Amino acid sequence: MSERVRLTQEKETLLMTLYLRALDNRRATPILGDRHAQAILDRIDYDFAGLGSLRGNAPLIATRARRFDTWTREFFAGHPDGLVLHLACGLDSRPLRITRPARSQWIDVDYPDVIALRERLYGPIEGVRTLGSSVTEPGWWDQVPAGRPTLVLAEGLLMYLAADEVDRLVDRALRHFTSGWLVFDGVAPWVKAVSGWQPSMRRAGTGFRWTMPTPHAFAERHPPLRPVDQESAVELIGRHQASAAGRALVRNLARVPPVRDAVRLMRYSFSRDR
Secondary structure (H helix, E strand, O other): OOOOOOOOOHHHHHHHHHHHHHHHOOOOOOOOOOOHHHHOOOOOOOOHHHHHHHHHHHHHHHHHHHHHHHHHHHHHHHHHHHHEEEEOOOOOOOHOOOOOOOEEEEEEEEEEHHHHHHHHHHHOOEEEEEEEOOOOOOOOHHHHOOOOOOOEEEEOOHHHHOOHHHHHHHHHHHHHOOEEEEEEEOHHHHHHHHHHHHHHHHHHHHOOOOOOOHHHHHHHHHHOEEEEEEEEEEHHHHHHOHHHHHHHHHHOOOOHHHHHEEEEEEEEEEOOOO
């Protein structure tokens, strides 16, 4: 049975991400290979044909998710009793893609209507709690345990927030948890400037509001963060191209610094005990 989606326009970005992951899964050699994306897409009553102008973004979305999946697995390998806090989870299937240790915990956070839709489509996922709230509201933090090493995932989120909202959200996480990782993606200023050119984003009334400073500047703004990894999404896309010609093309594009640094995937560690 199909699920009729009724979301405010800005929340429809989660459908864009779902659509692009499903497109990647249809490829002969997918980057992410999220089989759940197509299954969920088939259950939603929505005009996905109207998102056709976004097709070129599928490698970026799939590459980003694949890297975040890898970092999540690495976190669990070092912290089998850890907590994953997935901010603005949307309709992402990461808890199903990742093998979660029996002692671990997982919390998905998103707007109440998004969580309600998610639970109707996926049903309950063993070992996963959901919290319905805007991530910028403070009340939901009272329901999050603070005593475990924690991976805070903010995939495709921070660039949509105002700078002061980013600061408050990150600082709240660093006060709440004693140790862990913070993983997110950020865009360059020129990407923010052109983000409103996408017809689908204009219709949704969304655009990027925050741009990523240098990794060390961000850490200095939010102690005790410590930079661990930064990846150019463009360089990662190049590595995942199926053909030698495709890899060479993207590799050459990545030699142009503004292109190379258009989207960066960031991993920070933090500990208030050191």
